[in-house]
Amino acid sequence: MRFRPEPPHAHGQPDATGVLLCNLGTPDAPTAPALRRYLGEFLSDPRVVEIPRAVWKPILHGIVLRTRPAKSAAKYASIWTPEGSPLRVWTDKQAKLLQGYLGERGHSAVKVDYAMRYGQPSIASRLDAFKAAGVTRVLVLPAYPQYSGTTTASVVDAVSAWGRNIRFLPELRFVNQYHDHPLYIEALAKRVASHWTEHGQAEQLVMSFHGVPRRTLTLGDPYHCQCHKTARLLAARLRLSEAQYKVTFQSRFGRAEWLQPYTEPTLHELGKAGVKRVDVMCPGFVSDCIETLEEIAMEGRQAFLTAGGQEFRYIPCLNDQHEWMLALTGIAQQHLAGWPTRAEAGEASELAEQRERARRLGAAA
Numbered sequence: 001m002r003f004r005p006e007p008p009h010a011h012g013q014p015d016a017t018g019v020l021l022c023n024l025g026t027p028d029a030p031t032a033p034a035l036r037r038y039l040g041e042f043l044s045d046p047r048v049v050e051i052p053r054a055v056w057k058p059i060l061h062g063i064v065l066r067t068r069p070a071k072s073a074a075k076y077a078s079i080w081t082p083e084g085s086p087l088r089v090w091t092d093k094q095a096k097l098l099q100g101y102l103g104e105r106g107h108s109a110v111k112v113d114y115a116m117r118y119g120q121p122s123i124a125s126r127l128d129a130f131k132a133a134g135v136t137r138v139l140v141l142p143a144y145p146q147y148s149g150t151t152t153a154s155v156v157d158a159v160s161a162w163g164r165n166i167r168f169l170p171e172l173r174f175v176n177q178y179h180d181h182p183l184y185i186e187a188l189a190k191r192v193a194s195h196w197t198e199h200g201q202a203e204q205l206v207m208s209f210h211g212v213p214r215r216t217l218t219l220g221d222p223y224h225c226q227c228h229k230t231a232r233l234l235a236a237r238l239r240l241s242e243a244q245y246k247v248t249f250q251s252r253f254g255r256a257e258w259l260q261p262y263t264e265p266t267l268h269e270l271g272k273a274g275v276k277r278v279d280v281m282c283p284g285f286v287s288d289c290i291e292t293l294e295e296i297a298m299e300g301r302q303a304f305l306t307a308g309g310q311e312f313r314y315i316p317c318l319n320d321q322h323e324w325m326l327a328l329t330g331i332a333q334q335h336l337a338g339w340p341t342r343a344e345a346g347e348a349s350e351l352a353e354q355r356e357r358a359r360r361l362g363a364a365a
């Protein structure tokens with residue numbers, strides 16, 4: 001049967017709201033088989049690799065999934081924690097904290113959960129759990145401050161793919177972006193300021209964002225512009241001049257040109273040019289993960305130091321920082337505002353009807 005039977009309470013109570021914090025996803029274990037599964041799902045998404053399937057599939061299965069899993073597994077092993085992959089651990093913690101923060105703001109009935117676009121827990125499994133718990137309104141909150149078709153839109157794809165099998169859909173709202181949200185910028189600024197209080201300020205602040213193919217920019221993806229706006233707002237808040245910071249893009253994948261300048265060559269050039277100390281942060285990642293802990297804090301550090309740099313200081317992501325939780329709470333509240341429960345919507349329409357009847361009676365008198 002294509003459409004599953006509804007849970008028994010579909011026509012009555014409860015009538016709850018859910019917030020689903022969605023992040024990219026991560027392998028279940030730092031092993032080659034787990035990476036093959038995860039990368040297979042991730043790199044089969046046409047939002048992520050925009051190459052015709054007939055061309056890409058043989059490359060993916062014949063080359064990429066034969067060579068990359070073992071190499072990536074070794075990198076994951078270097079950042080794995082006793083609780084699991086940092087990305088999953090932080091996202092889980094953020095969801096639990098958000099539940100508490102929303103509760104303190106009078107939203108104690110809102111249920112918060114997290115899901116991963118690729119791997120576990122899947123978006124479909126968490127939406128199923130919401131439905132089973134009587135959730136009839138879902139706010140989907142991607143953990144991506146900057147909108148990109150490769151990430152944000154792919155979360156929407158996964159939600160709609162789930163919905164294709166559901167008879168009685170919940171109401172859905174999607175947060176598209178918050179790259180310039182004052183509370184997000186404030187959280188980033190606090191992160192940098194407390195790092196400077198502890199370690200002093202380096203000559204340069206490098207803000208490294210995840211890269212995407214350059215072609216997506218010319219095709220109208222707002223990601224590049226949004227990364228630059230985040231950087232500009234953060235620099236202004238920190239009173240940095242243009243000469244004191246750089247915006248770079250990491251993680252190039254494949255042979256095509258990606259957004260420039262690339263992070264690692266930039267760090268190398270800075271070291272060669274005689275810059276002694278750099279601060280490096282990744283404002284587009286709200287949780288530390290392989291991209292920040294391995295690619296930046298390990299490989300990036302190596303690139304800078306071998307080129308002649310002396311001190312490389314990595315500024316951690318927002319993770320479970322209080323100001324970031326305030327930002328997530330504020331963003332969720334803004335998007336939940338004015339969202340009536342089914343009962344309220346019914347009452348509201350009844351009230352409007354009563355008012356309309358009264359108006360007509362008044363006009364007739």
Ligand SMILES: C=CC1=C(C)c2cc3[nH]c(cc4nc(cc5[nH]c(cc1n2)c(C)c5CCC(=O)O)C(CCC(=O)O)=C4C)c(C)c3C=C
Nearest residue numbers: 024025026027048072087148150151210212253289290291
């Ligand atoms: C192949 C193309 C890729 C695009 C386009 C892409 C966009 C993109 N990714 C993130 C966030 C993350 N990516 C992460 C890992 C990762 N990304 C790619 C490829 C693309 N990403 C690969 C192959 C990998 C896997 C790691 C590896 O094998 O090297 C992660 C970390 C996941 C983790 O488990 O820690 C994040 C987060 C964004 C925000 C983005 C576009 C804006």
Ligand SMILES: [Fe+2]
Nearest residue numbers: 024210251291
């Ligand atoms: Fe990525």
Ligand SMILES: [Fe+2]
Nearest residue numbers: 250251291295
């Ligand atoms: Fe990477």
